[in-house]
Amino acid sequence: MSDLITDGKATAAPHDGLAVLESRRSTAETFGIPLAVLAELTHRCPLQCPYCSNPVELDRGGTELTTDEWKKVLTELAEIGVLQIHFSGGEPTARKDIVELVQHATDVGLYSNLITSAVLLTKEKLSALAGAGLCHVQISFQGNEPVVADRVAGLKNAHQKKIEAAKWTRELELPLTVNAVMHRQNLHQLTDIIQMAVDLDADRLEVANVQYYGWALKNRAALMPTLEQIEETSRIVEDAAIRLKGILAIDYVVPDYYALRPKKCMGGWGRQFFNISPAGKVLPCHAAESITGLEFESVRSNHSIAWIWQNSEAFNRYRGTRWMPEPCQSCEFKEIDFGGCRCQAFALTGDAGNTDPACTLSPMHEQIFKAAASEAAADNNRFLYRNFAGGTLETEGEHGA
Amino acid sequence: MASRNISVSEASRPKLPRHARLKFDETRQVWVILAPERVLAPDEIAVEVLQLCDGARSVADMIDQLAAKYAAPREAIATDVLAMLQDLADKGFLTEAREKTS
Numbered sequence: 198m199s200d201l202i203t204d205g206k207a208t209a210a211p212h213d214g215l216a217v218l219e220s221r222r223s224t225a226e227t228f229g230i231p232l233a234v235l236a237e238l239t240h241r242c243p244l245q246c247p248y249c250s251n252p253v254e255l256d257r258g259g260t261e262l263t264t265d266e267w268k269k270v271l272t273e274l275a276e277i278g279v280l281q282i283h284f285s286g287g288e289p290t291a292r293k294d295i296v297e298l299v300q301h302a303t304d305v306g307l308y309s310n311l312i313t314s315a316v317l318l319t320k321e322k323l324s325a326l327a328g329a330g331l332c333h334v335q336i337s338f339q340g341n342e343p344v345v346a347d348r349v350a351g352l353k354n355a356h357q358k359k360i361e362a363a364k365w366t367r368e369l370e371l372p373l374t375v376n377a378v379m380h381r382q383n384l385h386q387l388t389d390i391i392q393m394a395v396d397l398d399a400d401r402l403e404v405a406n407v408q409y410y411g412w413a414l415k416n417r418a419a420l421m422p423t424l425e426q427i428e429e430t431s432r433i434v435e436d437a438a439i440r441l442k443g444i445l446a447i448d449y450v451v452p453d454y455y456a457l458r459p460k461k462c463m464g465g466w467g468r469q470f471f472n473i474s475p476a477g478k479v480l481p482c483h484a485a486e487s488i489t490g491l492e493f494e495s496v497r498s499n500h501s502i503a504w505i506w507q508n509s510e511a512f513n514r515y516r517g518t519r520w521m522p523e524p525c526q527s528c529e530f531k532e533i534d535f536g537g538c539r540c541q542a543f544a545l546t547g548d549a550g551n552t553d554p555a556c557t558l559s560p561m562h563e564q565i566f567k568a569a570a571s572e573a574a575a576d577n578n579r580f581l582y583r584n585f586a587g588g589t590l591e592t593e594g595e596h597g598a
Numbered sequence: 599m600a601s602r603n604i605s606v607s608e609a610s611r612p613k614l615p616r617h618a619r620l621k622f623d624e625t626r627q628v629w630v631i632l633a634p635e636r637v638l639a640p641d642e643i644a645v646e647v648l649q650l651c652d653g654a655r656s657v658a659d660m661i662d663q664l665a666a667k668y669a670a671p672r673e674a675i676a677t678d679v680l681a682m683l684q685d686l687a688d689k690g691f692l693t694e695a696r697e698k699t700s
Binding site: 229230232233277278280281306308310332333335370371372374400401443446448 | 615616617619621623624625626630632634635637688690
C-alpha cells in the first residue's frame with residue numbers, strides 16, 4: 198500500500214489545467230498534513246493471506262477504537278486538512294459500524310475509499326455504503342480463478358464472492374479498483390488477471406508485487422518470484438498499459454528485491470502519509486509497529502493528531518535526511534528515495550536506521566538478493582497462513598480454510 | 599463503464615462523475631478534484647469550466663457564457679474549452695449527463 202496517494206502517479210498534460218497536488222511538493226517541503234490517511238479499522242479478517250500487510254502482532258478486537266472514537270478521529274482529520282480517508286483493515290466491513298463511519302466521513306467532507314476483501318459484502322450492504330456517500334471501492338484478488346485464489350486467501354469460495362461483489366460495485370456505478378497482489382505462485386495468471394479486471398469493468402488495476410516484511414517475510418520462500426518471472430511481468434504490464442489505455446489504468450509496484458534502487462517508501466518517512474491502527478496508534482506506515490524501540494502515540498492520548506504528526510518522536514526519528522548514516526548521507530539519491538524502507542531495513546539488518554538492503558549500495562544487498570534468488574529457485578510452496586495465533590502452516594489439501 | 603471514452607461536442611452536457619469531487623480545500627486555499635487514489639489541483643480556468651459542468655448546461659451554452667464574460671472571440675473560446683473538456687473526459691473526470699436525469 199505504499200502507493201496510496203504518492204507522487205508521480207498522474208502527470209497532467211500541459212493544456213488540461215490539472216496538476217497533481219503532491220507534485221507541488223507542498224507536503225514534502227513543510228510536512229503539512231497528508232492529503233490522505235489510511236484508517237485500519239480492525240485487524241480481524243476472514244482471509245488468511247500469507248503476505249498480509251498487517252503486523253505479525255495483530256490488534257485484538259477488544260482493543261479497537263469504538264464507533265464514537267473513530268468518528269471523533271474522522272472529524273479531527275477533516276478539520277486539520279485531510280481530504281481522503283481509506284477505510285482498510287484487516288477487513289473493514291467486519292466492523293458492524295462501517296456504514297455509520299462512511300456516513301460520518303461524508304458528513305465531515307472526507308472522500309472515502311473502501312479497501313476490502315469483499316467476502317463479507319452483500320448487495321444490500323454495498324448499496325447502504327453507496328447511499329452513505331462511499332466514493333470508491335478497491336477489491337483485492339488473489340488470482341483469476343478459485344483454485345489458486347482460494348488457496349492463497351485460505352478461504353473456500355472467496356474468489357466467487359469477490360467476483361459477485363465487484364459486479365455489484367459496478368451496478369451501483371461506484372468506481373472499482375482491482376488490487377492484485379502478485380508472487381511466485383500466481384504470477385503465471387497475470388495476463389488472465391488483467392483480462393478479469395477488464396471484464397469486471399474496473400477503472401484501475403493495481404499489480405502489486407508482495408513487499409517482504411511482517412507476514413510476507415515469514416513466507417518469503419513460498420512467495421519470492423524468480424528473476425525470469427519479474428522480467429516477464431514487467432513486459433506483460435507494459436504491453437497491457439499501452440493496449441488498455443483509456444479502458445483500464447494500471448499501477449505497477451515492482452518487487453524491490455530485484456531493483457537497483459530502493460523504493461521511496463511512503464513517499465519518505467513522515468512526509469506525506471500516516472495511518473491509524475485499529476487500537477488508535479498514529480503510524481508513519483502500516484508496518485511501522487514491527488520496528489521495536491519506537492514509541493507510537495495514540496489518538497487516545499492527550500495529544501491532537503496534528504501534534505503527533507508534527508512532534509512525536511516516532512515521526513521525527515527518520516524524517517528528512519539528517520538521521521541518515523553512510524552510504525545514504527553522501528548519496529546523490531538521498532532526497533529521491535529517502536533511504537528506502539525503514540521497516541525493511543529493520544527486518545533484514547536489525548536496525549531501522551540502516552540503508553534499506555534493497556539498495557545496491559547497502560553492504561547487505563548482495564547477500565539478501567542471493568538468498569531471495571535461491572529461495573525462489575528452491576520452490577518450497579507451503580504457506581504460513583496469517584491469523585491471531587501467530588500463523589498456521591498449510592497442510593496437504595486443507596488450504597487453511 | 600458508461601462514462602468512458604465520451605466524445606465532447608457543443609451538444610454535450612457534461613458533469614463530474616460521482617467519484618470525482620470538485621472541492622475548495624480551506625486548509626491549503628486551493629481548489630482540488632478528489633478522485634480514487636488521487637488529489638488533483640485544477641488551475642483557475644479549469645475550475646471555472648468545471649463549475650459550469652452541471653449536467654444540465656450544454657457545452658455550447660458554456661462557451662457562450664465564457665465568451666461573453668471575457669469579451670473574447672467565440673471561436674477561440676470554443677477551441678480551448680472543447681480541448682480541455684475532452685482531456686478531462688479522457689482522464690475520467692467528466693461524464694455525459696444521461697437523458698433520463700436531464
